[in-house]
Amino acid sequence: NAGVMQNPRHLVRRRGQEARLRCSPMKGHSHVYWYRQLPEEGLKFMVYLQKENIIDESGMPKERFSAEFPKEGPSILRIQQVVRGDSAAYFCASSPNMDGSSYEQYFGPGTRLTVT
Amino acid sequence: AQKVTQAQTEISVVEKEDVTLDCVYETRDTTYYLFWYKQPPSGELVFLIRRNSFDEQNEISGRYSWNFQKSTSSFNFTITASQVVDSAVYFCALGFYNQGGKLIFGQGTELSVKP
Numbered sequence: 001n002a003g004v005m006q007n008p009r010h011l012v013r014r015r016g017q018e019a020r021l022r023c024s025p026m027k028g029h030s031h032v033y034w035y036r037q038l039p040e041e042g043l044k045f046m047v048y049l050q051k052e053n054i055i056d057e058s059g060m061p062k063e064r065f066s067a068e069f070p071k072e073g074p075s076i077l078r079i080q081q082v083v084r085g086d087s088a089a090y091f092c093a094s095s096p097n098m099d100g101s102s103y104e105q106y107f108g109p110g111t112r113l114t115v116t
Numbered sequence: 117a118q119k120v121t122q123a124q125t126e127i128s129v130v131e132k133e134d135v136t137l138d139c140v141y142e143t144r145d146t147t148y149y150l151f152w153y154k155q156p157p158s159g160e161l162v163f164l165i166r167r168n169s170f171d172e173q174n175e176i177s178g179r180y181s182w183n184f185q186k187s188t189s190s191f192n193f194t195i196t197a198s199q200v201v202d203s204a205v206y207f208c209a210l211g212f213y214n215q216g217g218k219l220i221f222g223q224g225t226e227l228s229v230k231p
Contacts, residue, residue: 033218042120042207043118043161056216090133105219107153107161114137 002027003075004094004108010071012114019079019086025094033105034067034076037089049075082115089113118143120210122222129198129229137193137225141168145169147213150184150191155224156204166211167191198229 005024013019019041023033030051039040048056049069060067069075079086089112093105119142129135141150152164157161165175167184179196195202205226209219 010192031217036220042122042223043209043219045218045220047162048218056218059218061211089159093161097150104166105217109158109160112159113166 004092005104006090006092006108006111008111009109010112010114012116013082014032014116015083016081019082019115020092021077021079021092021113021115023075023077023092023108025075025092026106029094029096031095032069033092033093033095034075034077036091037091037110039088041090046077067074079113082113084115087113087115118145118210118212118220120208120220121221122208122225123207125223125225126228128228128230132197133229134196135198135227135229137195137206137208137227139191139193139222140188141191141208141210142225143210143212145212149211149213151209151211151219152182152191152193153206153209154222155207161207164193182196191196198227200203200231202230203227203229221226 004026005021032049034046036046037043045059047060047067052071064080068077090109091110092108097106121140143192148169150167154164155163172184181194183192205224207224208222211219
């Protein structure tokens with residue numbers, strides 16, 4: 001049973017470019033969460049999605065960031081016009097989350113974004 | 117306010133020592149969940165434990181044990197007879213009932229176990 005998959009594992013972008021981070025949840029999980037870990041900090045919640053729906057985006061920066069989880073395919077976190085401050089590790093987690101509560105969230109290996 | 121505080125930024129011990137990682141949380145919710153995750157140098161996050169607020173029984177899993185004290189809003193993690201492979205950053209996290217499942221993480225405690 002494959003775990004949560006994220007790709008790429010490392011991504012280098014120049015300032016102003018776009019970054020696309022992909023996340024495939026564990027089999028049978030229909031809930032996806034994105035977190036950001038800045039250097040020397042803990043993880044900060046960004047967004048929670050179910051298939052074709054954004055449920056909670058309270059942690060997403062208002063501009064340049066967007067997320068989707070289409071009916072088919074992986075969840076995508078998109079960062080437009082990246083800046084150096086976007087350099088961080090971005091983790092995706094999935095859970096079965098049957099009742100809206102915090103179930104075990106299984107994390108992917110993360111994508112380390114470096115903006116030069 | 118909903119918050120998790122891990123006051124110990126870094127801890128260094130010698131192999132075979134016992135070590136306790138502290139976690140203090142704040143929430144007004146009566147139903148909530150507490151988690152511990154391990155982040156080894158390779159960077160992935162490994163789930164260790166989930167407890168709900170109604171279950172204050174301490175838990176032991178091999179060399180790991182957890183002490184949940186609702187009266188002091190603490191959920192401390194003890195590693196007995198530490199090993200070099202325990203070296204990692206450990207995160208405590210708080211989750212909620214009916215809030216969609218997002219987790220609030222502490223800043224993490226970096227544990228270094230020296231041979």
